[in-house]
Amino acid sequence: MKKYIRCLAAVLLPNLLLITATQAQNLEQVRRLLATNECAGCSLSFAELSHAELSQANLEAANLKSANLMGANLEGANLEGANLEEANLVRANLEGANLEGANLKDAALCFATMSSGLSPCIRDVLPPPERVLPSFPHQR
Numbered sequence: 001m002k003k004y005i006r007c008l009a010a011v012l013l014p015n016l017l018l019i020t021a022t023q024a025q026n027l028e029q030v031r032r033l034l035a036t037n038e039c040a041g042c043s044l045s046f047a048e049l050s051h052a053e054l055s056q057a058n059l060e061a062a063n064l065k066s067a068n069l070m071g072a073n074l075e076g077a078n079l080e081g082a083n084l085e086e087a088n089l090v091r092a093n094l095e096g097a098n099l100e101g102a103n104l105k106d107a108a109l110c111f112a113t114m115s116s117g118l119s120p121c122i123r124d125v126l127p128p129p130e131r132v133l134p135s136f137p138h139q140r
Contacts, residue, residue: 033057040078050088 020112033039053056055075
């Protein structure tokens with residue numbers, strides 16, 4: 001049993017240290033962003049930024065994959081080339097934000113405010129693609 005625990009610890013401990021180091025780096029970059037409104041190229045995946053004041057922030061090429069930006073003010077922010085895949089942007093203010101080349105794949109944009117108006121909640125309106133029934137050719 002002790003041998004099993006030592007073996008398990010040897011496998012898990014390096015991974016836990018890596019996760020902790022990544023979270024510490026991420027936290028430092030979140031602090032930097034909130035203090036300076038500048039974090040171009042930062043790794044902010046899974047960052048907790050709900051209701052953050054980020055108007056005019058420079059987040060060019062930042063990795064915001066799965067970040068929580070619900071209700072955040074990103075008015076006029078530079079998000080050019082940013083990775084916002086699976087990010088929560090529900091009720092975020094994106095008025096005048098530069099989203100050129102940004103990856104918004106699977107991002108939640110329900111009720112986000114954009115230059116084009118209020119974004120509808122497309123996920124609630126349309127069924128997911130895997131639930132759409134296939135169309136069969138008519139049989140004779």
